[in-house]
Amino acid sequence: MTGLGLYDSSVPAGRKRAAFTSGEVPVAVYGLGKMGLPLATVYAETAGDVIGVDVDPSVVEAVNAGECHVTGEPGLPDALESQVERDRLRATTDGSAAAAARVHVVIVPTLLSDDREPDLSTVEAVADDIAAGLAPGDLVILESTVPPGTCRDVLRPHLAAESGLEPDAFGLAFCPERTSTGTALRDIRGAYPKVVGGVDDESTRAAALIYDELTENEVHVVSGATTAEAVKVFEGVYRDVNIALANEFARIADDLGTSVREAIATANELPVCDIHDPGPGVGGHCIPYYPYFLFAQAEKPLPVTRAARDVNEGMPAHTVAVLADELAADDLTLADASVLVLGLTYRAGVEETRASPGVDVVSILAERGADVFAADPLVDPADYGATPVALESIPSGSFDAVVLVTPHEEFERIEWESLDPTVVLDGRDALEIEGTETSHRVRTLGGSRNGGPTVLERPREEPVRSGADGDD
Structure with a gap:
């Protein structure tokens, strides 16, 4: 020694x-x-x-x-x-x-x-x-x-x-x-x-x-060591609860008839307010796991933490339910649809799929009978049950719907005007399609930050009820 x-x-x-x-x-x-x-x-x-x-x-x-x-x-x-x-x-x-x-x-x-x-x-x-x-x-x-x-x-x-x-x-x-x-x-x-x-x-x-x-x-x-351990777990659980709140807002966007993203962004101008953005789910090796560290240690129920985890774990299914609503407007069911999922890693630019909502969306779509395609610049979609589509091949493809889950920078290069008209569900408010020469019907999960309605084109007289019973 x-x-x-x-x-x-x-x-x-x-x-x-x-x-x-x-x-x-x-x-x-x-x-x-x-x-x-x-x-x-x-x-x-x-x-x-x-x-x-x-x-x-x-x-x-x-x-x-x-x-x-x-x-x-x-x-x-x-x-x-x-x-x-x-x-x-x-x-x-x-x-x-x-x-x-x-x-x-x-x-x-x-x-x-x-x-x-x-x-x-x-x-x-x-x-x-x-x-x-x-x-x-x-x-x-x-x-x-x-x-x-x-x-x-x-x-x-x-x-x-x-x-x-x-x-x-x-x-x-x-x-x-x-x-x-x-x-x-x-x-x-x-x-x-x-x-x-x-x-x-x-x-x-x-x-x-x-x-x-x-x-x-x-x-x-x-x-002491236990306090230091709690600091790390509490940081992750706080974010999980915050994101769940944003996701809960997104789930009632249609009921409210407004963009919750715009409302969140404006509310956050107040210093005491710091609401996260909604999305198709929470992935990675941290946030989805830390609540379970508390569940294992606490002798009493943790209803807020548990409810938040349930909301976030249900977001991939909710995302698919919203897509099903949009396809139903064209008299199309998921079982008869071809769907392209953009992004399988849990975060843009990060080569990790642990607990990734993109992987869950692919799995749920497949369970619902859809023909599932996927594109991701960092991982092979075939490893996750989807037919791979190269980025440069997307414009020449024919899909009934496209779902953005992970906003990789590479997706900014997609030539949407060359793609056949389709339903586009933007789960992150990251796509710049509005205003381009396309006839796609674009929907942003929770509405866009710029204040547009949740359905940017072909608005309906009645709001869509996203996430039907049994789908979440």
Whole structure:
């Protein structure tokens, strides 16, 4: 065992800081995914002696070659290459190879089981690797989002049992990842304050010292690891509830006979108001999962959180129901329709389909008997049950309906005037079709921000009742 242990109250803070920034303290980062790789790179920039651990051999091979496997992160390829060339960062698939580390940083996914219970198996597997080489004075930092209480009730006992150390022989802190795809380096380096909470005071001090070096922003120390865990979960649940409110507004747009997007945008001019935009659903590896972390921990019902999750999970079906209403105006059913879905990733420009509403829309359309086509610049629609359509082939296609779910920038190049007249459902208010020389009938989910009615062409005397009973 080499290097200084930062979980040691007898060592002055100045000595610890100097050791950490000089490369005297080896660091291991477990998980080199789209958030873990940027984090490992920033640790390497700061500490100088970092080993990254990942189960995927191709990821490890790429990192050791100085190649960035994570796309869409400005500055990361150059930063990674620089740290590898300077021998400050290397990678391995062997968790035991990181046994020499004195700081262990865990940033692996926490998913849900089939019955939607938090699945900590990946975190616990990493803990097994850490425990094999854990030494007195080591510090373990968890950045993976977990149910509040995980460090205290699960991880600390697990590490102690597997390592044979007493729980107070090593430090453990939770420091939530507060990073967005596409701005990872900026965020890690200091776009937001870093939250730090340890299982004891010395763990908190050690983790705060580290992140004070990593970030240019302030380090917000909270009372403990469980509070820090709750901060991260609460941030995601707040957004889920906010989006659900916007989606609930969108579902009554026809009843109100107005554009709820225009109303939301105008309401948000008031400083105390911050309503999100509606859409076909909520995807990704964060927001759709975090409410279930609370459901698993709370002994009492969480009616607001549960209702919000139900609304958002029902939006893909609602989107399909709105489309069915539009097709019915042409005496066409979904079972007889060909539908093109634009966008399968959960977010524009991000190659991830976990919990993506686009994937759900494709599945529901197929269940309803539609002939489903899809276009996405980042993933193959065939992997998700849809017939792929190349972007350049869209104008020459013939579809009864087109649904925009994910507003990829590439869709701005679609030549709508060359496409046969069709029903277009814009789920994000992102298409610029109105005013072009087309005869498409365009409907925006929830209405457009510019104040147009929910049905831009061929308005009806009676509002459409979107989302018939049984469809949501």
